[in-house]
Amino acid sequence: MRQDSGGRLTRDGIRIHDPSESAGMMAAGALAARILDDVAGLVEVGQTTGVLDDFIRNAVEEAGATSATIGYKGYQHASCISVNHVVCHGIPGDKKLKDGDILNIDVTVIVDGWFGDTSRMYVAGKLPRRAERLIQVTHDALMIGIEAVKPGNTFGDIGHAIQSHVESNRMSVVRDFCGHGLGRVFHAPPNVLHYGRPGGGPTLEEGMFFTIEPMVNLGRPETKVLADEWTAVTRDKSLSAQFEHSVGVTADGVEIFTLSPGGLFHPTYTTD
Ligand code: MF3
Ligand code: CO
Ligand code: CO
Numbered sequence: 001m002r003q004d005s006g007g008r009l010t011r012d013g014i015r016i017h018d019p020s021e022s023a024g025m026m027a028a029g030a031l032a033a034r035i036l037d038d039v040a041g042l043v044e045v046g047q048t049t050g051v052l053d054d055f056i057r058n059a060v061e062e063a064g065a066t067s068a069t070i071g072y073k074g075y076q077h078a079s080c081i082s083v084n085h086v087v088c089h090g091i092p093g094d095k096k097l098k099d100g101d102i103l104n105i106d107v108t109v110i111v112d113g114w115f116g117d118t119s120r121m122y123v124a125g126k127l128p129r130r131a132e133r134l135i136q137v138t139h140d141a142l143m144i145g146i147e148a149v150k151p152g153n154t155f156g157d158i159g160h161a162i163q164s165h166v167e168s169n170r171m172s173v174v175r176d177f178c179g180h181g182l183g184r185v186f187h188a189p190p191n192v193l194h195y196g197r198p199g200g201g202p203t204l205e206e207g208m209f210f211t212i213e214p215m216v217n218l219g220r221p222e223t224k225v226l227a228d229e230w231t232a233v234t235r236d237k238s239l240s241a242q243f244e245h246s247v248g249v250t251a252d253g254v255e256i257f258t259l260s261p262g263g264l265f266h267p268t269y270t271t272d
Contacts, residue, residue, distance in 0.1 A: 007207055013189040014181055016207040021114075022248050022255060025183070025209055028065075028116030029246050029257025032109045035059045036120055037262040043122040045099050049081040052105065053092035060109055068108035068115055068186050075230065080106040080119075087215050087223050087232040087240040088177055099125035102135065104242045108186065115182045117211050118258035119244040123269040130218060131239055132271050134171065138216040138241040139266050141165045141173075145194070145212045149204060149247060149254035155190060156200025162214050163195035174215035174240070176223045177232065181210045182246060204249050209257075213244030 007016045039055055057078035060067045067078040082090035082104040083097070090104075097103070106119030121135045145162040166173050179192030190202055194214040219238025226233060234240050243265070246257040259265070 010202065010205065012202040014202060014208055015183055015188060016205055017183060017209055017248070018207065021183070022209075022257075024112055024114035025116070025246065025248060025257045028109055028111040028114040029118065029259075030116070030261065031063050031065055031111055032107045032116035032118045033258045033260050033265075035107050035109070036105060036118060037260055037264045039105060040122060040264055043097070043103070043124055045097055045125045047097050047124070048094050049083065049090070049092040049097070049103070050094055052081060053077050053079050056105075056107055063109075066110040068110050068117070072186065078107070080104075082106070082240070082242070084239055085234045085237045087174055087217070087234055088242060089230045089232050091228060091230055097124035100128050100131070101125070102127070102131045102239065102241065106242075106244060113184050115184070115186055115246075116258060117182055117186070117244060117246050119213065119242055120265050121241050121243065121267050123267055127269045127271045129271060132269070133169075134216060134218050134239055134241045135267065137166060137169045137171055138214060139243050141194075141214050141216060142212055142243040142245065145214065146245060146247060146254055146256065149249055150252065151204055151206050151249060153204050154199055154201045155192060155204070156196035157198055158212060159193040159196025159201070160198050162212075166214070166216050172217045172219070172221040174217060174221050174223060177215060179211040179213045179244070181208070183209045206249050206251050208249045209246065211244055211246050213242060215240055215242040
């Protein structure tokens with residue numbers, strides 16, 4: 001197995017990549033994002049999450065890429081699909097989507113050894129108004145977090161920006177799961193918290209690659225993992241949403257590796 005080559009590690013164990021290495025991340029991120037674009041047409045009332053996962057598995061294979069999740073700690077699927085009060089790591093299966101269900105689809109692919117990890121929200125049928133608000137606030141929280149990414153800022157600045165936006169909308173940030181460094185590995189230092197204090201945590205440096213993937217609940221932040229040992233749900237059964245991008249710190253800001261080629265990152269939907 002080829003190891004990370006260019007760059008060095010910070011004292012927090014965060015890899016600093018060579019500028020030339022962002023091309024690999026762009027290719028991996030673009031594939032993951034394109035697959036999330038392509039699966040959108042299959043999300044409809046009566047569809048099963050298992051069929052969505054089959055489509056994703058095939059799309060990864062047709063691209064000549066590898067799914068990062070199949071075989072990861074025993075996980076068996078090409079995506080995580082988290083419906084309604086499922087916070088993350090929902091397992092695709094036979095359950096049919098109902099009118100007004102909201103779902104996160106999370107895909108991670110490996111292209112030439114580089115990992116691309118992204119997720120976004122979808123809707124089956126007509127979107128209830130409170131779910132629309134949740135999705136909008138979660139999307140905006142991610143993008144506001146990304147705006148805080150530049151050399152000299154800190155991971156605490158990112159978390160603080162996300163937390164402030166969510167809590168000012170009277171929603172809550174999940175503490176039990178976080179973003180992560182990635183590159184030639186799936187989950188690397190640091191833990192990217194979606195809450196924090198300005199100036200807290202490690203300082204951002206050019207060449208850091210990581211995900212930002214806030215999970216936001218309409219109710220309380222607490223989660224629990226079901227007996228299948230994967231599915232994380234809100235303890236109070238409130239609705240939960242998540243968006244995820246893989247990003248890199250550049251000399252003067254940020255590059256997003258997982259931009260939607262079709263401009264479909266934010267869902268389009270009809271509301272009641
Ligand atoms: N893609 C998820 C993340 O954002 C990880 C999924 S691991 C799995 O980090 F095994 F549940 F697929
Ligand atoms: Co991730
Ligand atoms: Co992910």
